[in-house]
Amino acid sequence: MNRRKNGTALVRTRPARLAMAALVLAATGGLTATFVSSGGRGTADAATSLDQFVSIEKVPPNVRTPGPAAGASTGRFTVDCGTNGNGKFSPDNPVAQPGIRNGAEHVHDFVGNLAITANSSNADLDASGTTCRNGDKSSYFWPVVRIDRSVRSGRQVQQALAQTQPMVVCPAVGKRLRAVPTGARSTVDRLLAELDRQQAAANQRMTATRGRIDAAFNREVIDSLRTRRAAMIKQISSTITAAGGNQPGLVSLVDCDVSYDDMHARMPGSAHRASAEAARAANPRIQCPAVRDRLPGVPDRALAEVNRALDDLDRQVSEANERLVTSRGQGGPAFVDNAILGPLRAKRTAALDRIAIAIGRQAPRPQGLGALAACTLDQAPATPATPSSAPTTATALPDPQGPNLELPGNTGGIVRPAQVLIEYRGNPVSKVVPMPKFLRALTGDAKPTSRGPANARATWTCSGFTDRLSDKYPICPAGSRVQRVHDFPGCWDGRNIDSDNHRNHVAFADKATGACPQGFRAIPQLRITVAYDIPRDVQVKGQYALDSFPEENHNPFSDHNDFVNVNSAQTMQRIAACINKGKNCS
Structure with a gap:
């Protein structure tokens, strides 16, 4: 995987020392970090994070694109999935942490697939609606950016870490x-x-x-x-x-x-400052009791029927989550209970009855499944995903709270993207093959401090300066937008849609030549560019930041993006053909 580029401007103050320490750590395995990155907020100045920011005009050009060879695929296919106007925000990460509620520990913007949560099956994703205009049901998601004009204390972060059991x-x-x-x-x-x-x-x-x-x-x-x-x-x-x-x-x-x-x-809880716009945008999630781990062994002749009912249960929850997004603002205070949770409970009761009856025909009928029918919204504290025998003093991570969907340490109003550009691009030395359906991919690393920086990538720039990327937050000239450019791996192993670390089944092409590693095939290379209209005074004062894991403390180098391909086979074939013919399509 790619490392930080030599041309990227480096931080020279306390965060830089940690970043350099992480690089040494990655090389030697012998260094321990005792202060988390992206701090510097221990004084009374609201701009104490300015060492995390850089004028984009001071970042030297560092983006190098290999020239196309004779067999190159030079086309481009763009998809318009909007800018999360439906307000699908979630602290789940269905790619890197499937099945783990609040696994991201920060809030993501989602575009595309309307139903996706950490628990969504491929069938659920395929049955979902989408925000994409061409019917693409893929899910694209990245951490939100917030504006917070209050002081963030690095000392509070240190104190919290000192008491924390990983x-x-x-x-x-x-x-x-x-x-x-x-x-x-x-x-x-x-x-x-x-x-x-x-x-x-x-x-x-x-x-x-x-x-x-x-x-x-x-x-x-x-x-x-x-x-x-x-x-x-x-x-x-x-x-x-x-x-x-x-x-x-x-x-x-x-x-x-x-x-x-x-x-x-x-860490001190946020004040959850009121924001009418964010309140209108926020969407909760449906939480239902797990069923699969509560079932006994299933007789052979009941397996197919039980699996159909289990699939129905999954789809019912996905449909309810999608309904929460698409019905935003409808009805009165009882709308969710009457129009979503009530009907969901009835459907789940019927499916659970089918499971009990199917098993009961061949073996003792399981008791108590009906108690698993009722679902709620995600307003109760989450339960840590650790076995009961694991030693822990950890406190449950709360769900995002208040109109700004804040977690402690991730506070302030969410900045809605001004533009999201989703592009599938070619390969400079070969034709591309279609991506397999349900391929998972991610780019960047949300935890360069606690995992090392090997997979982290510089993503920050400004419109008009895309020949340079920084691992610091950019300060843009007047009239220029803050941008995040997320390039995904453009090579696939030809077999797998995921791997045991969510990375090994895909790879980045060689930076100098554009060639895929041996044994990998070029696929349409996904690039997502997210642009923001952030007031320049906010940029200059260092008052916008990325939601992040607590140990990263808003580290700009922890930027990342995730993707699940739910394009139909026909659409993906059309994307590959467009790129291979050197056309620009949408």
Whole structure:
């Protein structure tokens, strides 16, 4: 993966020292960071983060594009998915942290797919509506930018970190399984318990870094856990399949992460300043009890019917979440209860009854499933995704609060994008092949402090200055917009739609030549450019910032973007053909 470019302007004050320390850490594995990046807010000056900002005119040109060779694909296909006018905001990350509620620990803008949450299945995504004008149901999402004119204290961040126990957070595999055949239930339960023990052991190791951040140690813990989880999850899948069940690949659930979300709870809460515009834009999410991990072993003759009902339950929740977005502003205070939650409960009751009846024809009928029918909005505190045996003093991360959807440390009014440009581009040395449907991809790294900067990418610039990218927030000339340019990997391994670290199935082309690594094929390379009209005085005073994980403390180098391809095969074929013919299409 690409590292920071040599031409990027570097921070020279305290954040720079941490960034340089992270680079040394990545190279030697011998350095521990005890202060989180992007601070400098310990004085009484509201502009104490100015060392995070740079005039774009002082950043030397550093974007190099290889010239096209004889076999190049030089076309471009653009998609208009809007600027999140529906206000689909969420702290989920369905790509990097599937199945983990509030997994991002910060709020994302979503465009495209209207139903997506951390728990959405591929079928749910395919059945969703979209904000894209050409019917593209793909999901594109990135952290929001906020304007906050108040002082942020770096000392508060240090104090919160000093009291924080890092935790290993993993997707709950049992909640994502299809119906488990009776003959496999005991083995699967034993393997799921072993996954919990592995996670608990990793958490026990993390006690060694309480109150500090050690990226090399974090990577070692997560890499080791990933290897063991991959083997265990593969065994779960094969056990279910061998017993006659239907269990698609679970590779998306392998990867875990180190979480510092307890820092959120230990930092001062926001005042949730009123904002009528943000209040009109905000959308909650539906939360329903998990069903899959509450079922007994399913008799062979009931497997198909139970799986259909489980799929129906997933789709019902996705449809309800989409309805929350599309019905924004409708009805009175009881609208959600009467028009969304009430009908959802009735549908879930019917599906749960079908499951109980199907199992009861061949085995004892499961009791108590009806208690899982009622759903709520996401206004209750979330539960940490750790096994009960894991040692923890962490406090549950709250859902985004107030009209500005704030988490502690991520405060201020959300800046709505002025423009979002989604482009699929070609390859300078070869034709492209269509992306597979449901391909997951991400670019950048949300945690360069706690994981190291190897996957982080400079993304910040201003309109009219796209020949340069910075890892600092830009200060733009009058009349120029703040921009974030997110380039996704343009090469695919030809087989997988995801991988156990969400990165290895795709790759960036060579920076100098544009060629894909050996064994990879060029695919339409996604670029998303997000532009903002941010008042220049706000830029000059250092008062806009990225939502981030708490240990990043608004680090501009933690910018990232995620994508799930839900284009139809026909549309993706049309995208590839346009690019290969050197045309500009939409």
